[in-house]
Amino acid sequence: MTTVDRNLDQLGDHGHHDEGSYLNPKYGPIATVWDWMTTVDHKKIGVMYLFAVLFMFFLGGVAALALRIELLEPTRIDETGNLTGAALAFFAEGETVSQAAAGQAYNRVMTMHGAIMVFMFIIPAIPASLGNFFLPLMLGAKDVAFPRLNLASWYVYVFGSLFGVFSILMGGVDTGWTFYTPYSTTTTGQPQVIAMVLAAFILGFSSIFTGLNFIVTTHKLRAPGMGWFDMPLFIWAVYSTSIIQVLATPVIGVTLLLLIFERVLQIGIFDPGLGGDPVLFQHFFWFYSHPVVYVMILPAMGIISDVLAIHCRKRIFGYRAIAFSSLAIAAISFLVWGHHMFTSQGELAAMVFSFLTFFVAIPTAVKVFNWIASLYKGSITFTTPMLYVFAFLFLFSIGGLTGLPLGTLSTDLHLHDSYFVVAHFHYVMFGGTVIAFLAGLHHWWPKMFGRMYSEKGGALGCALVFIGFNMTFFTQFFLGTQGMPRRYASYVDEFTLLHQISTYGSLILALGFVVHLVVFLHSLFLGEKAPQNPWGGLTLEWETETPPIEHNFHHEPVLTHGPYDFDEVVPPGWDPKDYPLPEQTPGGHKH
Amino acid sequence: MASIDTHQPALPEPGNEKVPLWQRYTHGHHWRNADDEFDAAKIGIWLFLATEVLLFSGMFCAYAIFRMMYPESIAAGSSYLDWRWGGLNTVVLLISSFTIAMAIRNVQLNQQFWARINLLITWLCAAAFLVIKLVFEYIPKWSEGKRPGSLFDYPFAQHAHENVWWSIYYVSTGIHATHVIGGMVLIAWLIYRQGKGAYGPTHYTMMEGVGLYWHIVDLVWIFLFPLLYLVH
Amino acid sequence: MTATLAGINDFVIKLFFGQKADSLVGSGLGGSDAVFLFIWWVSVFFFVLLMGIMGYCMVKYRRREGVPAEPSPSHNTPLEIAWSVIPSLLLAVMFFWGFNGYMRAQMAPSYAEQIDLVGQKWAWSMTYSTGIGASEFTTLGGNNNVPIFVVPAETPVRLRMNSSDVIHAFWVPDFRTKLDVMPNRYTPYVFTANALDRSGADERVMTATDKNDNEFAYRDHIVYCAEYCGDSHSEMVAVLRVVEPSYYQTWLNTPPYDAVTPPAEVGALVWQAKCAVCHTVDGGVGTGPTWKDAWGYPREFTNADSLTQETLDARPDEWDNYIRESIILPGAKVKAGFANAMPSFDGQLSDVEMRGVIAYMRSLSDRDPGTPIPGYEELEAEAAELEAAANGGE
Known part of the structure; x- marks a missing residue:
């Protein structure tokens, strides 16, 4: 990496010069906690969201490891009548457990993994944590449009998550995160199922609040001089995401309400025994849950666009194509829900949904082509965020192609x-979203917490995550084509080897996360102080101090250059000596 | 470009309590001016209303699907409803929509007394709607056994799936009634704040927002009424 | 060249699908495997291309101190149009090819052999046109009572499927297709299995001899439930046994039981086919109560008056009634310590089978009614005495 100007306070000579970092405690310990709990500062809320979703990621990850360990060997009852190979048998009540009881324990952990990861981690992960922190900063605003709504969204999130955790503590739910009827309306465990469905319902509000806030913020709080096509691509992605969140979530809301009524009162809308239609639930559910797939992946794509440009010091190739493809994906995502149901619906519907599904593939492919093209003639560094960008391009390509x-x-x-x-959706959700989340987290970590992290540690973690992830999930493609159904607690003996590779891979993956945790903790307490602009970014968050002051900017920033004009502008906080600009070409044009 | 005042607005000077609250209102510190803040609030409300429309559209979808699946049962179920009660409720809601619009107009003109009267009428209309719904529709029907799903216990049912009709009826009108109750809470809050002098010609964001919400509640009923009561 | 390509294609298919080539008539490489191969090659091409460019750039354009990035265009319209349109055309091919195969998989001629298939938590059961079901069972994975469904080769078969509780899905991986099994309607699973190759070239084709000494060839295909359905979802498996059409007719006309089969043996067959996944017969733990030493014992219920010893003494048929009621209305009496998890089998058992189940449960209990009721011995002795007296008096 080139040397960096360590001048921390370039802009700090007027305006909010008396203000310190948003992290500086202003009061005693208790009052500081109270200050954080009642804050309307988007940065603090972003940090609170970050820790909350990381905690949920930990819970979901533990569940995932439990599943993989259970699948290390198939569950069997041997000649003496004892259960073998059932790592989760201890969840089941009683001393001697049956295969069915081991299956039930597996199903509950499987549901816990799915529900936590989907509703409590991956939907809010990027928009609510990094988005909350950086959307106003990148727009040059002092806060989101509705700061109190933002705080409410966090509390609603915590409240909803508590319902989810509560249902797990009560014994767990075995419906799968998709709550398919009539299984979910008839399975045992009434209070837990209702608690988990309520959790998803409540979390929906948190999602709507965040989305609504971001849309209005993007419309009304852009810095002077910032037109729509001067916005960083991360903003475009979060904006498209927010549209989906606002438009799709109410439908799952009414669906989950109907499910609760069905469960409590047997109203019969989804119950075939009373004249209802169970497939209607699937339609309602996927009308939300397919667009939500793009809530998960679009912000990740935004992160990749920004991180890649900055760490390659390169104008992103095809800015408008990427921006419009985000909107196109958001729009088409509402029309493809039926592709989750090819085996449960009629031929005409299957044909239409298959056709529309291929439409959504095109903007996604265009984005990948643009990113790869952006590498051309760049100045590529191998920092941890950039390593994660390469990992993303590799894994997300596999995820997309296997779709x-x-x-x-x-x-x-x-x-x-x-x-x-x-395997496919883990390549997209993990190989795409989580990998991009890690890229973004490393990229913005210095700005958020004012400390650098260890590059060596980060690279090691990245390597472990990459290897572990591929071991865990590449094997699952072969398991699938060879006939292994999902959500099975046990399997026929011929699948044992592939399952074992997958399980050992998941342990390496977990080790990678432990390394990251250590690196981050080390950085928080012992890390080198971060400069204002360690990577040479041109977006507005790099113009303020590190970490940002309480009101973000000393003066309202005015936009004078595009977010990716690396060929023409020396980034704030850098010395022109350390940042050689290329010679201007006559043909070079701004987007 | 103009630099903006980034500090919290100064608290009102002691002794100027006579000045109404709405005149003392200063916009949030992260806004450039009050107009931007008002516009943003309006975009926010409209987005929220979009979510409301989508929420009810789920119910309308369910209605349409079951109407296709069991046309006789739905028609039979519809014939149990008395269009006169539904029509009366429609009129009540239309009046309330008119009065809340008038209340906003009054506030814009600083006619605080008439604003208060109009808000009170709106609230009373909402209450009347619920009373009519409960006393003349829900309670008699429920006690006759016209109940949703497995609770259905009406001895004179003519079609196999009338229980599904009642499920749709209770859930869709129930969600709507919940919105009416929510609206009543909001209008009560408006009455309280309006009494404190919080709204006036230069600041009436909250009234505008609740007004828009109330119109959507009205609008949803305008769709529910013919679907449930009139279409046989 | 063509041979090499075919060899590589075979290798890819083996890599992904194991040794199991598509076993449907008229498909094989003409069916979904061919589409899969096409997608595979398109994917490999694009993946290698993208990763190649990425790797090249990583080396060529790595950052060097003091060296500025080269200026480069921010976009290139012809290039962007090309990389939008060419993939679109490839996607269109995938769509039409896939749709074509899908439609062919849905169609069955009117003369297709129709077999009824019921999915319930957690077993598959088939009913043939003769009214009988599976008569043989095997062990697969953790399930020791996996039914073997015999189907004819080279004959279109149409399974009319429905579920008696939640949604299941019928999946034969070797046939490359699955379909949901719904509680509220029938869905058709259509297939035509390939002829059995007795030459030995196909290692999956075996021969065996049945109980009537008929020698027959067969090929087994595993069946899974692919739609999550609860506790024993992963034990909801079956074996589809493809036999030659001529033997299929023979097999169909050899019912597993007839009028002279002892009822308990009929009951044992029904147990294996429908009950074994939840109820053990050796006292082991299961989702439902075991049948070992159950009949004739008093029992506590969570939601009904218990079956006491007094009741049983007074009305010995009460246990038979309880069994019958539980098969038809499982929720009426739920044994203490168990959840109400059993689906109804109303209409699924014939009278012979119902009596068989009751007889089988009685035979599993040490209170088997075959042992005399209390006081019976005295009565019998008395009767013998009377008889002797009558004889003596002659």
């Missing part, structure tokens, strides 16, 4: 509900 046989009707009939699907 093709799932969107194709005749091959999907085989692959639907198999491990192939599991």
Whole structure:
């Protein structure tokens, strides 16, 4: 890395010069805690969200490891009548457990993993933590449009998550995170199921609040001089995400309400025994849950666009194509829900949804092509965020390409509900979203907490995560095509080897996260003080101090250059000596 | 570009309590001016209303699907409803929509007394709606056994799936009634704040927002009424 | 060249699908496997291309101190149009090819062999046109009572499927297709299995001899439930046994039991097919109560008056009634310590099978009614005495 100007306070000579970092405690310990709990500062709320979602990620991750360990060997009852290979048997009540009881324990942990990861981690992960922190900063605003609503969203999130944790403490839910009827309306464990459905319902409000806030903020609080096409691509992605959150979440809201009524009063809307239609639930559910897939991945794509540009010191290739493809994905995402149901609906619907599904593939492919093209003639560093960008491009490409046989009707009939699907969506959700989240977290960590992290530690963690992830999930493609159905607590003996590789991979993956945790903790307490602009970014968050002052900027920033004009502008906090600009070409044009 | 005042607005000077609250209102510190803040609030409200429309559209979808699946049962169920009660409630809600719009107009013109009267009428209309719904519709029907799903216990049912009709009826009108109750709470808050002098010609964001919300509650009923009561 | 490509294609198919080539008639490489291969090659091409460019850039354009980045265009319209349009065309091919295969998989000729299939928590059961079900069972994974469903090769077969509780899905990985099994309607699973190759070239084709000494060839395919359905979801498996059409007719006309089969044996068959996944017969733990030493014993219920010894002494048929009621209305009496998890089997058992189940449960209990009721011995002795007296008096 080039040397960096360590001047911390370039802009601090007027304006809010008396203000310190937003992290500085202003009062005693108790009052400081109270100050954080009642803050309307988007940065503090972003940090609070960050810790909350990371905690949920930990819970969901523990569940995932438990599942993988259970699957290390198939569950069997041996000649003496004892259960073997059931790592989760201790969850089941009683001393001698049956295969069914081991299956039930597995199902509950499987549901816990899915519900936590989907509703409590991956939906809020990027928008609510990094988005909350950086959307106003990147727009040059002092806060989001509705700061109190923002705080409310965090509390609603915590309240909803408590319902989820409560249902787990009460014994757990075994419906799967998809709550398919009539299974979910008839399975045992009435209070837990209602608590978990309520949790998802409440979390929906948190999601709506955040989305609504971001849309209005983007419309009304852009810095002077910032037109729509001067916004960083992360903002475009979060904006598109917010539209989906606001428009799709109410539908899951009414669906979950109906499910609760169904469960409590047997109103019969989804119950075939009373004249209802269980497939209607699937339609309602996926009308929300498919667009939500893009709530998960779009912000990740935004992070990749920004991180890649800055760490390659390169104008992003095809800015408008990437921006519009975000909007296109948001729009098309509402029309493809039926591709989750090729095996449960009629031919006409299957044809239409398969056709539309291929439409959503095109803007996604365009984005990947643009990112790869952006590397061309760049000045590429190998910092941890950039390593994660490479990992993202590798893994997300696999995730995207393996979506093709799932969107194709005749091959999907085989692959639907198999491990192939599991591997595919983990390549997209983990290989895409979580990897991009880690890229963004490392990229913005110095700005958020004012400390650098260890590059060596970060790179080690990245390598472990990459290797572990591929071991865990690449094997699952083969399991799926060879006939392993998903959500199975046990399996026939021929799948043992692939399952074992997968389980050992998941342990390496977990080790990678432990390394990251250590690196981050080390950075928080012992890390080198971070400069204002360690990577040479041109977006507005790099113009303020590190960490940002309480009101973000000493003066309202005025935009004078585009977010990716690396060929023309020396970034704030850098010396022109350390930042050689290329010679201007006559053909070079701004977007 | 103009630099903005980034400090919290000064608290009102002691002794100027005579000045109404709405005149003392200063916009949030992260806004450039009150107009931006008002516009933002309006965009926010409209987005929220979009979520409300989508919430009810789920119910409308369910209605449409079951109407296709069991047309006779839905028609039979509809015939149990008395359009006169539904029509009366429609009129009540339309009046309340008119009065809340008038209240906002009054506030813009600083006619605080008439604003208060109009808000009170709005609140009373909302209460009347609920009373009519409960006393003349829910309670008699429920006691006759016209109940949703497995609770259905009406001995004179003519079609196999009338229970599904009642499920749709109770859930959709129930969610709507919940919105009416929410609206009543908000209007009561408006009455309280208006009494304190919080709203006036230069600041009436909250009234505008609740007004828009109330119109949507009205609008949803305008769709529910013909679907449930009139279409046989 | 063509041979090499075919060899590579075979390798890819083996890599992904194991040794199991698509076993449907008229498909094989013409069916979904061909589409899969097409997608595979398109994916490999793009993945290698993208990663190649990425790797090249990582080396060529790595940052060097003091060296500025080269200026480069911010966009290139012809290039961008090309990389939007060319993939779109490839995607269109995938769509039409896949849709075509999907439609072919849905169609069955009117003369197709129709078999009824019921999915319930957690077992599959088939009913053939003769009214009988599976008569043989095997062990697969953790399930020792996996039914073997015999189906004819080279004949279109149409399974009319429905569920008696929640949604299941019928998946035969070797056939590359699955379909949901719904509680509120029938769904058709259509297939035509390939002919059995007796030459030995196909290692999956075996021969065996049945109990009537008929020698027959068969090929087994595993069946999974692919839609999550609860505790024993992963034990909801079955075996589809493809036999030659001529033997299929023979098999169909050899019912597993007839009028002279002892009821307990009929009951044992029903137990294996429908009950074994939840109820053990050796006293082991299960989702439901074990049948070992159950009949004739008093029992506590969570939601009804208990079956006391007094009741049983007074009305010995009460246990039979309880069994019958539980099969038809499982929730009426739920044994203490168990959840109400059993689906109703109303209409699924014939009278012979119902009596068989009761007889089987009686045979599993040490209070088997075959042992005399209390006081019976005295009565019998008395009767013998009377008889002897009558004889003596002659």
